[in-house]
Every structure is written in C-alpha cells, then in structure tokens.
Amino acid sequence: MKKIEAIIKPFKLTEVKDALAEIGVEGMTVSEVKGFGRQKGHTEIYRGSEYTVDFLPKIKIEIVVADSQKDAAVATIIKAAKTGKIGDGKVFVSAIEEAVRIRTDERGEAAV
C-alpha cells in the first residue's frame, strides 16, 4: 500500500475530494496546515505596524491506497488541485507496511 500526502490550496479541497471519490477512493484524512514555499507570504497591518506573514494556510490530504490505485490517485489529485499559479502544492508518496480497520480488524488492502 502507498500513502499519498498532498499539500493543496484550501479552496481546492472540495474539488479534490469529489474527484477522488469518483475514482473510488473511499477514505481520506484531511488536516489544516501552514505552508512555507516559493509562494511568498503577504503583509498584514496591525495598528500601524506591518508584519510579514510567511506561512500560508494549506490543506493536507492523506490517503492510503492499494499499490495499484496509486498512480490514478496521484494523477487525479494533480488534475483537480492545479491552478497553474505558484503555491499549488506538492504530492508525496511513501510506503505503508500495514493497515488495519479498527472496527473489523481487517488488514492490508482490504482495510483501506
């Protein structure tokens, strides 16, 4: 199994989720993160002082999929999340050795 971690722009979440659901990805876990990258932050003003905010809000999506599904999932994410502008994010893939569904004790690909 593979774990796919994608860092995307927050307003793309719905699109990515729907696209993944369409290709049959049934589970995913999402968290709010802050990203630092080429896309530079912006300036905020508080009571006359300017501050540079380096970190931008991003969404991290984690999905664990069967090896066979990996390429489709990555391609789907990239397609749905792309705006072509800087800050679109990254996708990282790593190996998962074991997966268990807590409710049923199912293991391996049956669990994802």
Place this chain on the structure above:
Amino acid sequence: MKKIEAIIKPFKLTEVKDALAEIGVEGMTVSEVKGFGRQKGHTEIYRGSEYTVDFLPKIKIEIVVADSQKDAAVATIIKAAKTGKIGDGKVFVSAIEEAVRIRTDERGEAAV
C-alpha cells in the same frame, strides 16, 4: 523503528492514551483532523438551508516505536479504540529510518 498512525474517534483519545501508557509507550503526538470514509456525514441546518457535512472530526495519533513494540502497540490501539460502529477508524504502519531526541542527540530506538 515503526511509525504507527491511528485515526480514531475523538472521544476515544483518553482511553487509547491510557492504554498505550500502560504498555510502556512513552511518547505520542496527537492532532485534530477531519475524516472522510464510509461513515457518512450528517446534515446541518443554517437559517433554513440544509448542508451536508462530509467531513467528521477525528483524532490522529502518531507514535514511533521500536520494531519489537509495534505489534503490541497496534493491538492496544485497536482494542481501546473499538466501538464496533462504523467510523472507528484505521491504523497505518510505516518504516522510520532514523529518530533523534533533540534534547540529548540520542539516536535510534533510544530516542523514541
């Protein structure tokens, strides 16, 4: 070393934490995430309109353990987190190549 990631129901956190502490897991990192899975979301009503909320609040627990501790830890989590109802969550295991304790520069299993 192995990294165990468990996605569980929020109200199970205390139980899981206590159970892990009992078998000697000394460190863990917890974050609030939103999950999408078989457990379907619910409907919320705001000013006369209904919205479907797909994402449910979940807790992600991450623990890095020595290879030898892995099975016990996974079993413990599953036992403590199970309610038998849909949405109980998943456990994923992956390999960790290196671990360092920042304070002491200890490396490897001594660090976890």
Place this chain on the structure above:
Amino acid sequence: MKKIEAIIKPFKLTEVKDALAEIGVEGMTVSEVKGFGRQKGHTEIYRGSEYTVDFLPKIKIEIVVADSQKDAAVATIIKAAKTGKIGDGKVFVSAIEEAVRIRTDERGEAAV
C-alpha cells in the same frame, strides 16, 4: 528523498524556519499538534477544581528533502530547536518514494 518530521516547542518555530531557509530548504509544512512525552503536563484550575493537562502544545514541521540534504537538515533542526530542557522534541526520518510539484508536474528531487 527523505521526509523529516520534527516535533518542536512552539516558540522555536521561527528560529528553526530561519535556520532551514539558510541551508537552502525551500519548502516546509507546519502543523499544530499536541504532544505527550516525558515532559509532564501541568495543572489547571477551573472553578475550584484542578485538572491535569497531559498534552502540551507542540509544532510539527515536515520537510521533504533530497537524500543528500537530509543530514544537514536534521542537524540544523536539532541545533535550532534545542533548549536542553525536557520536552525539546524529536526528529523522525522516513523514505519518500515519489514527489510531484502540482503546478508543473515536475517529479522527484526537482519537485521538493
């Protein structure tokens, strides 16, 4: 490529980020987590009752780097995050099989 995950004390974030930027790490993803470890929690008082808070606020930094950059990055994090006091946190390293930059479809080390 390697993924470096570091759990650090929140007030060290700026220092770590700046130190990483200096050695050329261009991207990172940060999230707020709660940690449980040797550093014990504290007591809070609410309306006459005392509660023990086990979980302490921590920051998790994730960076994916080329294999060659890994050692420098880990060393840099450790140096910047160290206070020498309990609770300084940990660094974990794991393997990343694939990385894609969504905007350009670049793959591999070019993407990180």
Place this chain on the structure above:
Amino acid sequence: MNSPHWRRYFFLLCLCLFFSDFSAAAADSISAAPQMQSTATALPAINTGDNAWLLASSALVLMMTAPGLILFYGGLVRTKNVLSTMMHSLILMALVSVIWMVFGYSLAFSEGNVFFGNPLTHLFLKGVGAAPNPAYAPTIPAETFMLFQMMFAIITPALISGAVAERVKFSAYVGFMLLWLPLIYLPLCHMVWGQGGLFNWALGGKIPVLDFAGGTVVHISSGVSALVFAAMLGKRAGFPREPMVPHNVVLSLIGTGLLWVGWFGFNAGSALNAGSLATSAFAATHFSAAAAALSWAGLEWKLKGKPSVLGAAAGMVAGLATITPASGFVSIPAAFCIGLVAGMVCYFAVSKLKAICGYDDSLDVFGVHGVGSIIGMLMLGFFANAEVNPALANTFKANGVLVSLAGSSHQFINQCIGVAFTAVFAGVGTFIILKIVDKVIGLRVDQEEESVGLDLSQHGESAYNE
C-alpha cells in the same frame, strides 16, 4: 410535512389572540374616557425619570439573560454543547413571555389568595396599561412594572439550565420549563412580592420575609431546582473522571462583565423608581460583587497558589447573587461584608461540597446561586438597616402593631422560614415535575447523542465552522 393539526392550532391561537385583543378593547372602553387620556398625555402621576430608569432596567435585565448569561454559561461548556447551552436561555425569552402574557403576570401579581393571584384578572394582560398600579409602583405605568417583572421570570428558569447542560434532551427541557414556571416560579413570586402574598412584608402578607430583588424567588428557587434536576438527570458521561474544562473562558468573562452591569438594573431597578433607594441598591450590588471577587480569588491564591481568572469571575457572580435579596436594605459596608462571605462560602460549595456529594451540577448553579442567596437571605436578617430603607421600620404590622424588620434575631428567623419554604417548595415541586416529564418525554439524550454533542444532535448545528 402535511400536517393539518398544527395549522389548525395556530389558527385557533390567532383567533383567540384577536378575540382577547378586542375583548380587552371592549373592556377598556367602559372606562374609556380617563383611560384614553392617560395613554395620550402621560398621567400626571407618571414620573418620567422613574419610568426612564425602569425601562432602562428592564432592558438591562433582559441583557443579563442574553447576551449575559448565554455567554457566561456558553463559555463554560465544551465546544460541542455551546449552542444548545445558549439555546436553553434564548428559548425562554420566547416561552416565558408567552406564559407571562397569557396568564403568568396575572397569576403572580393580581390579587388572589396567599399562594397565587387570580390568573384571569389580567388574562392576556388586559387592564395592564398606562395607569400605574399604586400598590406596586405608583409613579410608573403598570405596563412598565409588568415588563420589568417579566425579565425576572425569564432569567430565573434560565439560571437552572446551567445544571443540566451537556446532556438534557431539548424537548424535555422545554416541557419542564412549561410546567416549572407556572407551578413553582409564579406562586413563589406571588407569595413574596404579590399583594397579600404569604411572605410579603409590605403589602399585607403574613410572615414578613425580606427579599429585595429575588433571593428566594429567583436564586434559591432556581438553585435548588437546579440541584434536583442535576441529580435526577445523572452525571455527564465521563464525569468526573474526564476533565470537562470551559471551552472558551473569554466568553464567560464577557458574560461576567455583562451580568455585573445588568445586575444594576436587576437590583437598583427593584426600587421601582429612580430615587435614592435605587442608588443605594446600586451601591450595595457593586460592593458585594467586588468583595466576593476578592475573597474567592484570594482563597484560590492562598490554597492553590494561583488566583484564577475564572475564580475571580465566579466570585463576582456569587457576590451578585448573594446581595440580591439584601441590596435595598443594607449599608455599603454591610454589603461588602456579605460579599466577602459570599465569595468564600460559594468557593467551598463549588470546590468541596460538590465533590463530596457527588452530584454533577455542570455549571454550579446550586453552589453559586442557591448557596449564595441562602447566605444572603440569612445575613440580611441581621444586616437589614432602617436607615438605609426606612420602610423597614414603619410598614409591617403584626396584629395591628408596627413591627420593625431591621436586623434582629427575630427577623433572622423570618428569613430562615422564607428560605426553608422556598427550598422545599422548589425542590419537591421540581422533583414531581421531573417525574412527569421523564414519563412522558424522557429527560436525557442517549449516549451517542451526548458523545456527539447536543449542538448537532438536538439542533443540527455546529458553533464553529470554517
């Protein structure tokens, strides 16, 4: 979806309201000439300064409920229950007003027997208009008095909600309140403040119990009912093993500030005019709150090593609840003393008594309002001061002889009777009502609903979103 029932009911209700409107009009037209004048060019008897203060006070007392109390309580619960907790107070602003309009005011304040007034006298508030009711407040329209008192009838049951937060079924809560108000609150209100009420000291009662702004009627009745309700409902899942810490202390502090400010309307408004008695009640209120904040936070500092902010706030509320019955009868230094005691006693009630007895009064309604007002009522027995409020000395007659109600062991006993009666009446009454509601509706949400939170399970909403 298609339910002719409720439409028919609604239609009937409207009809009935129309009818009452016109019948009232007809009734009024009998004495039309003077009445019309009175509404047109405010009666000479109406003092605009007094009316201005009472309108402002009515607004302040409503502000105590919302946003005051909803903030105070809302901040103390966990995130998943904040809306339901706020709803418990908000819905009473609507429900109680209906009851009050239909027969509630009449039951409390029209003439009747020693226990309750005649619910028909002012049915649909007929006859409650521009003309003052000289018995209660001779310089303001009777309608103003009615409004001011209504705000008390709203906040009292709202206080109870703090004890049952995070687990009560919403329908059961509504059902309970629809019974509690007419069966417990309105009679108590009549007995203590109504003309000819059993405990009324100024308008022809039997046992002269002093209660300026609601020690018995408001705080003891709600505090004791809260205790019974909490006990019958059972503890929240996980209590006391799991910490249940306030999800947003900031909200509670804002609420505390608004409660303190609103309480000036509550207590100083209870003078029913803008004269020096209002000022005196205002002052007593302030100094008691200040004192109780110091003693609660001071105790914590001493015993726990740190003065908590929520402790200071809880002390303020305790000081305010405690001085309520005494506010129009005591000097400033006495009010300060009462506040000091309030902070300490309530601190122990909340931190020790609750732990020992093992009930789960989620937001400490009994420990703060119940216990506080009990000691306030009792201390008032000694501190009541005829120089602050001369009526104490020259109003109550026993067997035709003037009796001073100023502080004395004699008056202390009267106060004890009032407290004991209120506690038993409210406690037993609440018990019976809950037995009924439990039968008919069931008091508590199921385990799954409780774990998801009442916001989602009872109201289909979450407080905080993206």
Place this chain on the structure above:
Amino acid sequence: MNSPHWRRYFFLLCLCLFFSDFSAAAADSISAAPQMQSTATALPAINTGDNAWLLASSALVLMMTAPGLILFYGGLVRTKNVLSTMMHSLILMALVSVIWMVFGYSLAFSEGNVFFGNPLTHLFLKGVGAAPNPAYAPTIPAETFMLFQMMFAIITPALISGAVAERVKFSAYVGFMLLWLPLIYLPLCHMVWGQGGLFNWALGGKIPVLDFAGGTVVHISSGVSALVFAAMLGKRAGFPREPMVPHNVVLSLIGTGLLWVGWFGFNAGSALNAGSLATSAFAATHFSAAAAALSWAGLEWKLKGKPSVLGAAAGMVAGLATITPASGFVSIPAAFCIGLVAGMVCYFAVSKLKAICGYDDSLDVFGVHGVGSIIGMLMLGFFANAEVNPALANTFKANGVLVSLAGSSHQFINQCIGVAFTAVFAGVGTFIILKIVDKVIGLRVDQEEESVGLDLSQHGESAYNE
C-alpha cells in the same frame, strides 16, 4: 507618500469647519440672550426624564450597530471575511455621521417640500441646540432628537451590508453608501417623518402612512436595496454549490441578544419621551420578538425535525424588524400575532423564496428585514389601535376633517402605498447608484481576492491569529 493633495483637502475641510463653527456662533448671537440661558440652565421645557431616556435610547441604537450588528453579521460569514463584514458597519458609524453633520440632518428634518428638507437650514448642525424642536419632540433638546435620529441613519445602510458580504469591493461599498444615504435614506426619512413630508401622518403630510420606528424608512428601504445590490453584484463564488456556513454561530447569538436589547431603544425611544407610549412600544417589541422566535423555531422543528438555535435567533430578528413600524400603535396581543406571522413568513422567504429566485443575499437582509417589515407595515393597517395610541384618532385631517387612522381597510391601503413607494424608490434608486459606482469603481473584488477573503485582500488583516 508625498501627496500634497489630500493635505490641502484636509486643510480646507478644517478651515471650513472652523468657519462654520464661528458663523454658527455669530448666527446664534443674534438671539443670544435667550439661547445662552437655555444652554446654561436647562430650559423649563426640558424634561430630564425624557432626555435621560432618549440619551439612553440613542446609546442603545448605536449599540445595535456595534457591537450588535457587527456580531450578528460577523458570525454568519466565513472566517476569511469576518473583519471586512464588521468593517462594513463600523465605517458607517464614521461616514454617516459626517454626512449627517454637514447637511444630512437638515435634509431630513428641516422644512422643505414634500420630498426633502432644506439642506442649508441646519448646515453643520447650526441652530440645533438645547432648545427643543416642538414639532418633533417638545420636551427634549433638539440636539438630542438629532442624535437619536442619526443612530437610525447609521444602522439602516449597515443593514444592507449583509447582502453583499464576502465579495463587495470596499471602495465600491464606501462609494455606494456616500450616494445611497443622501439620495435614498434622507429623502425617505423626510417623506415619512419630516414635517410636511409626503407620507407624514402627524405633521402635515398628504398620505398618512403609519410607521412608528422605521418599517419603510429603515427596514424596507434597506431590505429592497440589499436585494438589488445582491442581484447586481452576483453570487459568491461557489454559491450555492458549496456550503457557506456561519463561521461562528456564538457571535451571531451574542449579536442577537444585543439587537433585542438595543431595539428597545429603537422602538421605545421613538416615542420621544419616557411616558406610557414608550412603555407600550417597549412591550410590543418584546412580545413580537418572542412570538417570531417561537414560530420560526417551531416551523423548523416541524419541517426539519430539529429546532435550530440560529433559527430561533433569526426569528427574533425577524420579529423585531416586523414590529418596528407597528410598535407604537398596537396592543400586546396584536404585537404577538404580528410576531407569529413574521417568524413564519420570513422563514419561508429565507428558505424557499431565495432558493427559487436564485439570488445570493448572503445574510438574508431582504428575507428578514425587507419581507418582515413589509408584512409589519401591512398588518399595522389593520391592527393600529387608537386606545394604544390615541393620536391615531385625533391628529390627521383630510380636507380639514379629522380622520382616524386606526386599523381599517382604508388605512391598509395607505400602508400599501407607503410600502410600494418605498420599495420602488429604494429599488430603482439603488439600481441607478450601482450603475454609476460600477462604472467608476467596479463593484466586485476579483476572483483571487474573493478566494483569499476580503479581510486580507481589502484590509490586510486576519481576524484570528496565534
């Protein structure tokens, strides 16, 4: 950075203000002797109780805007737009005050033709001082009346902002308001409330439209303008496909509480004294809010299975907006009926009408304020009650003959005329103004700015930080 322009303008403005100050002084000194006395030792005619109530009411109405409305609206938008939404109201507290000072008050309330007053009569508020204006409020300083009315001029445009939240360009918003106030609000205000205004029923108007505290002037004008603005601006990106749920319902509930409390100043203050009419308007306000909360939440309970907390709150606001025109003219049971209807009609306006028509009125300004006040104005045509407000029967003269304006099909038609005129006037006016603003500035932020949120893109801030 170096811009002599604005410095010069500022200098000119200051000069101009100085000048007006001194010229006013000079003008005053013509009738100096009595004037000075009047400011020195409050005129015998000034009733301190009335003035106290009107000052308190003015404060309450400002409190409705901030923090009331900014909380209510701020809680309903998404996190990234909360500050900009609050700014929409806050900035009007400043902008409207300037217009009001320079010529606004004069345009609305000095004598003129049936459509507007003379903007020069009270330029820079000259002549608006301690002496009462007997036509409007004989027992309080004219300056108090001016202040009270200003608070209405502030909140009315602020209401509109709810319809355009989350996508309007800030500069366009400011530009729009600078035109909307003098072109729509001030004339309407004169027509309905100004001496000799077209629809004024008590001070020499032609068509006697009853509007106690602002059904036409405030709520219909803002509600209809909001609808037009929302339609011309277009939907928010993603609407209605993506859920746009309130980011913090707690804020909206606090706002609701403050709005209810503040509305007592709005409606009861509109009696312009602290007599029994103020009390009566206070009571009508309260019972309508209570009734509408019940009917809205009740409907939801029936139709959706759960009564939502935000539904109860929305019902309260609907009940308050609906009763506003009627508050000083109807009995309590009538107010209660009006509230019941308000809750139901507004519920359907918000949940069905909007979906059917497909406009994106972000925070339902039209559905609640527009629709609510329309039905309030119309029901008032039947419910107006000369026993509640005797002036209804003995003030308006058509062709020299006293005509009663109490509820009747005749008065209903007058009300219809008032409503229709206001809706068309505000709607068409807003349309034209927006065409101009769109040409000159452009109404809407670009897609990137909208997706980032207005807080950051328009104001360079985020509401919530570490």
Place this chain on the structure above:
Amino acid sequence: MNSPHWRRYFFLLCLCLFFSDFSAAAADSISAAPQMQSTATALPAINTGDNAWLLASSALVLMMTAPGLILFYGGLVRTKNVLSTMMHSLILMALVSVIWMVFGYSLAFSEGNVFFGNPLTHLFLKGVGAAPNPAYAPTIPAETFMLFQMMFAIITPALISGAVAERVKFSAYVGFMLLWLPLIYLPLCHMVWGQGGLFNWALGGKIPVLDFAGGTVVHISSGVSALVFAAMLGKRAGFPREPMVPHNVVLSLIGTGLLWVGWFGFNAGSALNAGSLATSAFAATHFSAAAAALSWAGLEWKLKGKPSVLGAAAGMVAGLATITPASGFVSIPAAFCIGLVAGMVCYFAVSKLKAICGYDDSLDVFGVHGVGSIIGMLMLGFFANAEVNPALANTFKANGVLVSLAGSSHQFINQCIGVAFTAVFAGVGTFIILKIVDKVIGLRVDQEEESVGLDLSQHGESAYNE
C-alpha cells in the same frame, strides 16, 4: 494550608467593617430626622431624570471596563495571554472599589488642601447618602455621584494594563495598583475635580484647567504611567523581531463598539444631570470618534494602500480619548476637528514614535490615550466655547474678577500647565512606585513563564479548550 494569619486578618476586617457600619449609623443618627426622611421619600431636591441618567451612566462606565476594555485589550494580545490581560482589568473592579470605599472617595472629593481631600471625612463612605452634595451635583444623591466617580477610578488604572500586558507579574501588578491609585490617581482627581483642588476651575481652584471628563485625570495620567511602566518593565521577549499580532481582532472590535457606547455615559454623564449639557457632551463624543476613525483609516489607506479594520477601531478609541476633556465645552464642528487631528496624531504616535523611541507599549496606551488626551487638552484651550457651556464665561474668578475660560491663548497656557503637571506627576510617581515594587516583589515574570504565557503561569488556566 493551615494559616491562621489570613483568617485573623479577615476577621479583623469584618470587625472593622461592622464597626464602621454602626459608627456610621451612629453618626447619621445625630441628624437623623431629615436624613431618614430623605432616604424614605426622595428629597424634593432629587431630580429622578438626572438620577436615572447618572445611574445609567455609571453602569455604562463600568461596562467600558468590562466587557469593553477587557475585550479590546484581550483581543490584541496573543492567545496565551488573553486571560491574564482580562484579569488585569477585572481585578481592579474589585481592588479599586475597596480603596474607594475605605478612604478613596474621601481623599478625592472631600474638602482638604489643594492637593488632596481629607481621607477621614467619608471613611467607609460614611455621610455619603441620599442627600445631594450641592457643590458637585445638586440634583442627585451624593451616593450616586460617588458611584459614578468610582467607575472612573476603576477604568483609569485598567487602561495602564495595556502597556504591560504579556510579561508583568500578577503580584507586582496588584502591588503597583494598590500604590498608584492613592498616590497618583486620587490626588490628581482632587486637584482637577475636587472642591478647592489646585486646578479646579469651577469650585475654587487656583489655576483654571478645563477637563470635562478626564483628559488629565484619566487619560494622560494613565497614558504617561503606562509609558513609564512599559519602559521599566522592558520589551516582551522577541519584540520587535517576532510579529505579535492580535490573536482575535473580532474581540477588539466588539470592545470598540462597547467602548464607544459606554463613553456616552463617561462624557455625557459628566454633565451630572440629564439636561442639555449632557446632550452636548454626548454629541461631541460621537462626532470626535467618527472623525478620528476616518482620519486614521484614511491615512492608512493613503500610506499603506489599505484601510485596516483595526485601524478604524483604533481611530475611534483615539477620538474618544481625545475629546474626553473637551466634550462638555466645544461645539460639534469643533469636536469633529479635534477628532480629525486625534486620528492622525495618534496614528503617527503608534506607528512611528513607538518605533523610533523603541519602547514596547504592548497595546499602545501611551500612543492612544496619552498622546490623544494631551492634544485634546491643548486644542480645548482654543476651542472652549461659552455658548456651548456658559459656565465658562461666568464662573472662574481671579482676584475677585470674573475671567472667561473660553478659547484663547491664555486658556491654552492654563491647559499646558495642567498637562505638564499631570505628565510629570504621573510619570515621576509611577517611576518611584515601580522602584519600590521592583525591590519588594520584582516586576516581571521569568523567561519560561513568559514563553508559556501568563494565563498558565500566573493563573493556571488556558482560555480556549476543547
């Protein structure tokens, strides 16, 4: 745990309070007959309208402290310090009240020398009752005047807390305030407002400094003390390298709204009656706030490209602080001018002056309140207008000759003297007090405590939980 000490102290305190209560009673009974009447049936001299307004104003001024100021300040700090920041104001509501009750009021307002009053005259507020004090406010009970003034004594030190937020030790803060109030505030209050005070212009002072509602006494004294305190405490760890952005701007905006509303009580209440002078002060307050919001936000728009919401809010507060001393003396256009200047000057004080001087006044107390009120005091020297407040022309006598205090270079010099004296007195006094407190307690938390946050380290709480 077992500490007989504080129990003994508490017992003594109670005894002492009892005693004072009875002694007061005894003292009163000497002139018992009239006194008792007065409390019974409000003295003929008491005007209920005036008293209603002053009670409402007292409530409004307390509302400025909580929830107004605690919200404004609480929103500006970082999450980990919000409760401690709120506590800084809340605890003063308790502490100051005690000092005020014991001897504070007497020190400020009883007769004495030019610097302070006799602390024993009204020890434990004896003799402060229903009878008016004709020198200060002839139409309201002296007790009302005492309450109103107390609210000023509470908020003034609370303002200081903004400068020391996020790093001051709580015990040091309490210690400082216990000294600052009697040594700085109360004497200043006597000098400016007390009968026979050095700078009193209306009650027999020497140098006639105009200060209607607290430019010197409240804002300059707190602003300068804040500056000194901030400087002596040192910068927050990481300042100015790390951004320290407001954790919740929404809270600050709610606070701003409440401050504006409450300020009507502050300034218009300072008329001490509900006549036309109250109205005039109300108006000046409003227009200055509006103007300053425009000029601050306008400057930002010009210089930074975007008008920030917090900037508009900061401008409002600056406008309010600046007009405070002038509010009862100037015309509306003059107030508007003052506000325009206030917004600009304070903007530069906050954004440039602070950066240049390098002190860390966390929440800009000096830049807004200190600087604002200084320019307000000085501009008042020119703008004071005897048509707005005729007493200016016919009250102050120098060498037996009436001298007009209306705007002139002469009065400007008087104002300069008042400002300079206050700044030096408060600055030096604060310096000395802090030296002592530093010796005895130590001013600042240690590094670890600061990094964890004061909420946890000083009070054992976190604001936001699950």
